[in-house]
Amino acid sequence: MLILALVLTPTFAGLAALAVRADPLRRALLLLTAVAHTGMTAACWVVRPSPVFNGWLALDALGLLFLSMISALFLAATIYGLGYLSREKQASEQDFEEGFLFTNAPEAIFTGCLLLFLAAMTLVTISQHFGLLWVAVEGTTLASAPLIYFHRHHRSLEATWKYLLICSVGIALALLGNFFLAVSMSGPSHESTPLLLGALVRDAPQSRVPLLKAAFLFLLVGYGTKMGLAPLHTWLPDAHSEAPSMISALLSGALLNCAFLAILRTLQVCAAAAQAAFCQQLFVWFGLVSMAVAAVFILGQSDYKRMLAYSSVEHMGILVLGIGLGGAAAFGAMLHTVNHSLTKAALFLVAGNILAAYKTKSAGKVSGVFRVLPASGVLWIAGFFAVTGSPPFGPFLSEFTILKAALDQRHGVIAVAYLVLLALIFIGMAGVFLRMAEGTPSSEMKTSTSSEPVLAVVPPGLLAAAVLILGVYIPPFLSTALHDAAKTLGGF
Amino acid sequence: MNVDVILILVVLTNLRLLGSSRLGASIRTVAVQGFLIGLLPLLAPNRDALWKILILSIGSMALKGVVFPRLLLRALREADVRREVEPFVGSVMSLLVGIVALGASFWIGQRLALPSPTTSALLVPVALSSILIGLFLIVSRKKAVSQVLGFLVLENGIFTFGVGLVQELSLLVELGVLLDVFVAVFVMGIIIFHISRAFDHLDTDRLSTLKD
Numbered sequence: 001m002l003i004l005a006l007v008l009t010p011t012f013a014g015l016a017a018l019a020v021r022a023d024p025l026r027r028a029l030l031l032l033t034a035v036a037h038t039g040m041t042a043a044c045w046v047v048r049p050s051p052v053f054n055g056w057l058a059l060d061a062l063g064l065l066f067l068s069m070i071s072a073l074f075l076a077a078t079i080y081g082l083g084y085l086s087r088e089k090q091a092s093e094q095d096f097e098e099g100f101l102f103t104n105a106p107e108a109i110f111t112g113c114l115l116l117f118l119a120a121m122t123l124v125t126i127s128q129h130f131g132l133l134w135v136a137v138e139g140t141t142l143a144s145a146p147l148i149y150f151h152r153h154h155r156s157l158e159a160t161w162k163y164l165l166i167c168s169v170g171i172a173l174a175l176l177g178n179f180f181l182a183v184s185m186s187g188p189s190h191e192s193t194p195l196l197l198g199a200l201v202r203d204a205p206q207s208r209v210p211l212l213k214a215a216f217l218f219l220l221v222g223y224g225t226k227m228g229l230a231p232l233h234t235w236l237p238d239a240h241s242e243a244p245s246m247i248s249a250l251l252s253g254a255l256l257n258c259a260f261l262a263i264l265r266t267l268q269v270c271a272a273a274a275q276a277a278f279c280q281q282l283f284v285w286f287g288l289v290s291m292a293v294a295a296v297f298i299l300g301q302s303d304y305k306r307m308l309a310y311s312s313v314e315h316m317g318i319l320v321l322g323i324g325l326g327g328a329a330a331f332g333a334m335l336h337t338v339n340h341s342l343t344k345a346a347l348f349l350v351a352g353n354i355l356a357a358y359k360t361k362s363a364g365k366v367s368g369v370f371r372v373l374p375a376s377g378v379l380w381i382a383g384f385f386a387v388t389g390s391p392p393f394g395p396f397l398s399e400f401t402i403l404k405a406a407l408d409q410r411h412g413v414i415a416v417a418y419l420v421l422l423a424l425i426f427i428g429m430a431g432v433f434l435r436m437a438e439g440t441p442s443s444e445m446k447t448s449t450s451s452e453p454v455l456a457v458v459p460p461g462l463l464a465a466a467v468l469i470l471g472v473y474i475p476p477f478l479s480t481a482l483h484d485a486a487k488t489l490g491g492f
Numbered sequence: 493m494n495v496d497v498i499l500i501l502v503v504l505t506n507l508r509l510l511g512s513s514r515l516g517a518s519i520r521t522v523a524v525q526g527f528l529i530g531l532l533p534l535l536a537p538n539r540d541a542l543w544k545i546l547i548l549s550i551g552s553m554a555l556k557g558v559v560f561p562r563l564l565l566r567a568l569r570e571a572d573v574r575r576e577v578e579p580f581v582g583s584v585m586s587l588l589v590g591i592v593a594l595g596a597s598f599w600i601g602q603r604l605a606l607p608s609p610t611t612s613a614l615l616v617p618v619a620l621s622s623i624l625i626g627l628f629l630i631v632s633r634k635k636a637v638s639q640v641l642g643f644l645v646l647e648n649g650i651f652t653f654g655v656g657l658v659q660e661l662s663l664l665v666e667l668g669v670l671l672d673v674f675v676a677v678f679v680m681g682i683i684i685f686h687i688s689r690a691f692d693h694l695d696t697d698r699l700s701t702l703k704d
Contacts, residue, residue: 129665131662131664131665131668131669132664132665132668134665134669135665135669135671135672138672138676139672141676142672142675142676142679145679145683146679149686152686153690154690154691154701155701155702157683157686157690157699158699158700158702159702160683161636161683161687161696161699164676164679164680164683165630165643165680168643169627169630169643169646172643172646172647172650175650175654175669176623176650176653179650179654179657182658183606183657183658186658194662195665208605210605211605211606237702237704238702241702297704301704306704
């Protein structure tokens with residue numbers, strides 16, 4: 001029953017939030033649902049819930065890992081969001097970049113869609129049926145599109161349109177991939193297999209390999225669009241830079257992982273059919289191309305939110321590269337998923353604080369964050385070192401695990417390319433981040449008495465602390481879960 | 493009615509869509525196509541119970557033949573925009589692309605070694621050509637409404653493929669897919685309405701502020 005409650009609680013809360021008129025009541029509902037969801041997820045760590053609906057919904061090690069990240073980030077974003085929503089004016093507001101007036105979407109729609117977004121992401125993590133998984137992934141797109149269009153002006157409209165159209169087309173191709181998957185498993189000799197993960201893995205050795213490969217390609221392109229793998233990432237920087245920062249944090253830290261999970265499910269089936277090598281080769285290519293594209297756009301990027309978005313493209317590249325290398329790198333990729341989610345969510349939340357104080361997304365116009373916003377400044381720099389993979393933060397450990405695996409497997413060229421790209425991205429980001437944090441603030445910023453609300457600092461602070469802890473100590477329960485997850489992907 | 497006849501009619505609607513210069517006519521063409529596609533589950537050999545097939549068939553006909561066109565026509569009326577399609581690629585070129593896509597689909601369809609005997613030899617080529625033409629419509633048309641129509645043609649192609657070849661996808665999933673498509677078009681309709689208010693037009697090529 002717990003597994004059903006995980007999806008149904010945010011669904012009903014979301015529908016209720018659409019109807020509730022009083023702001024305080026709706027915000028209380030949002031917070032309550034987020035806390036309840038986190039509580040239920042924590043309970044799943046203690047007692048793994050049993051499957052329901054003939055195994056359509058079940059929680060395995062991989063699903064639980066991703067579900068926990070979603071739940072934790074959602075709680076952090078919600079606490080941040082309570083402060084954010086109370087500061088956002090409901091009347092018309094002035095645009096930071098171009099100075100025109102715009103209004104926000106009604107808060108009821110925002111909160112409702114936010115909760116439905118949580119429900120859809122939860123469904124992704126517990127779906128064992130490929131059709132249901134597809135429905136859930138498309139559901140995340142539809143629930144999050146109105147969130148990106150919270151500030152109603154032409155730039156967010158453009159971002160939303162691109163997001164909706166590009167992701168819908170991508171996901172449509174994934175549906176075609178699902179059909180190919182079903183066809184590859186059916187034949188005159190044996191009864192066709194239901195699209196359940198367990199049954200597919202069982203029957204995969206008898207599948208028709210060419211059709212299975214076609215299915216994998218369509219699913220990779222389809223879900224890869226959503227995950228933001230270059231060159232399919234074109235929607236990502238726009239959506240991340242125009243959405244409110246708490247939404248960017250969820251998109252980057254939770255939504256991209258959902259698409260990654262869908263790709264991993266496909267890999268599980270292909271690996272059972274002894275086609276892992278074919279998939280992994282593609283993963284390595286997609287990984288390196290994503291990192292390269294991200295490096296090109298990060299060098300010389302002037303918009304700091306876009307820079308964070310391209311950094312997400314980079315890290316998605318690292319994840320698929322790790323999975324592509326396999327072995328110990330699969331464990332590294334799982335660990336990196338956790339590290340990246342926490343780090344990037346913290347950075348986007350801090351970026352929201354900077355944006356609120358400086359009223360510009362242009363990195364060149366921001367200086368002296370240390371003096372104007374001391375706590376955010378410290379977190380900004382800590383986040384910078386974490387996201388570029390510097391010790392002692394968690395991403396260093398996971399990126400190093402992947403590098404070591406590449407060297408152990410004698411993939412020298414891949415290891416060198418990986419290191420060069422990481423170095424380029426470090427240089428590109430260092431210039432922008434350090435310049436923003438140091439220096440003297442402009443005279444108008446000095447006189448402005450912009451204090452930092454507690455709710456805007458504590459959530460990213462806790463996330464950053466978690467990243468720091470993961471860099472020096474991985475708790476045994478997490479380590480076991482990561483190894484279990486890596487094992488289902490053929491790693492160790 | 494025969495499956496072949498329906499599939500040929502689907503090809504004709506695709507070609508009409510490529511050559512059409514009026515938005516209203518395009519929306520109606522896609523409505524006809526949606527209706528035709530909705531008939532397919534009734535005619536394809538299926539192991540499912542009759543009531544399941546009826547729900548799927550009637551559901552998709554109602555959505556694609558009635559609800560979507562009404563929604564889009566309403567968006568068009570409220571947006572009060574010029575009714576031409578305004579393609580990046582002219583109608584003659586578009587038709588040529590459509591013919592090439594059709595030829596390529598027949599070629600691929602023959603090479604694709606599908607295990608189960610399909611309902612009709614035309615099924616896979618027509619499904620593939622709809623997918624290709626849908627993708628082409630999305631990239632070659634300026635108006636947001638036309639791009640939604642392209643998305644629907646793509647979706648119809650995939651639906652055709654699924655109905656003809658996959659007997660295992662359960663009703664729940666099929667309905668989930670339909671629901672997702674419905675919400676997608678609904679949200680797109682709302683966004684189109686906002687685009688027309690914010691820009692006084694529906695041309696997506698002017699949605700180009702965001703770039704590096």
